Amino acid sequence: MRYGDGSMPSYIIWPLSWQEIEMSHELVKVLIDDDLEEIENPVWHLVDPTNAGGPATLCSGEFFGYGESQVEYELKVVARGGITCGWCMRDLKTLKSIRL
Secondary structure (H helix, E strand, C coil), X not given: CEEXXXXXXXXXXXXXXXXXXXXXEEEEEEEECCCCCECCCCCEEEECCCCXXXXXXXXXXXXXXXXXXXXXXXXXXXXXXXXXXXXXXXXXXXXXXXXX
16 A cells, blocks of 8 residues: 555555454555655565654654655555564664563
């Protein structure tokens, strides 16, 4: 799905079971950034699930959607894997290495 008009659908039907939805994560591929420059070789970023300010990437905190910016992007929900951004993977591994 591709968005960029400042709106989000009120609902999205994902091809996942209920068990997969509980363990799923949302990914975003930024196609055109805030400066209206097309991204060469865009990658899939993890959408930061802890950002209360709105939808943003984990690695850079770049906001997208809900009229937050001029960013054009694609969204997808996956049960496992799919992150191709090296910076998101680095941040995720750092968080997972923390022992509580």
